[in-house]
Amino acid sequence: MTKFITNHDVTDALKEVIFFAKQNNIVDLNMVDNIEIKGNDIKVSVVFPKLDDPAVGIVYNSIVKKLKDKLGEDINVDVKPIDEKDKGLGPLSGVKNIIAIIAGKGGVGKSTVAANLAIALSKTGSTAGIFDADIMGPSVPMMFGVEGGQPEVIDRGGKPIMVPLENHGVKILSLGFFVKPGQALMWRGSMINNAFNQLMKDSEWGDLDYLVIDMPPGTGDIQLTLAQSYNIRGAILVTTPQKLATADVRRAAMMYRQDKLSIPLLGIVENMSYFTPDELPDKKFFIFGQGATDELAKELEIPVLGRIPIVEKIVESGDSGTPIVMDENEKVTAEFIQIAKNVKAEIKKL
């Protein structure tokens, strides 16, 4: 039986491979350019200052040994040394933190949170991108006002590479650029996975501090692909306050966190938390109830990163292509900015 090896497993093992010239491990030295896993086959590209150096052979052997020690003698390891001047060719090599936005079911505001968070990350001084992987309901193109847009395809060393679109200071790619409405239901799991991988890897994201992924709701194949092929920094749960909604997101959260995927949970964003009428600005009405989100946060031992009230303008702004966080005068903008700051703080703690 093939075991399920994740990018995390490989990265952890590579942390024990030391590059003696710099007295540190190759992961912390940013020498790992790319990791590819297919079943029991692992391909690792490693950047060296010089290729005609005995250290290359030492590191090479050490990588093979550590990976086999940790992951089993039956794995096949292929190490590709790369010259420093050619580095950065690995896909996603310029992306520092990949964050998955997850929910138990559709309609809780996952895309709304993903879009506003990506912009808030950029507004608070970071470079950010958003990848819309929700193939059944891709809504990021509309929210960013780039619906119907087609990313440019350029040639990089004989390989066609996609260039993300850009708006509101955020780089954008969406499965929705390639799937016609209603068509997604006919896609088989393997096709969805291939499309997902192509958009993630065969794209020129450039240098990004954060790449926010709007994940499909629930637990499925894409979740496994994501964990196996990419080094995910953490996942953020989005839920509404109803008990039923928190039960759904709990299941999704457990899948991400369990040993197999081992993606850290950064925290929960509670959406549609309360309603404040214009004429009663000091009042909060907890229409969907109160307490279930805090209970879940306590149980999972993760923080509540923020609470977004029910705001009519959020619906309008989502439909009009300019997410609400672009409007400095909206009260809820400050909430999203605070969530972005909290996310950065949680990542620092990892």
Ligand SMILES: Nc1ncnc2c1ncn2[C@@H]1O[C@H](COP(=O)(O)OP(=O)(O)O)[C@@H](O)[C@H]1O
């Ligand atoms: N806090 C909110 N207040 C009011 N409407 C919201 C709020 N969050 C989301 N919505 C609206 O709810 C609908 C579903 O949100 P969406 O982000 O598309 O959910 P999901 O991605 O989880 O399916 C959208 O019409 C969106 O504008």
Ligand SMILES: [Mg+2]
């Ligand atoms: Mg959505």
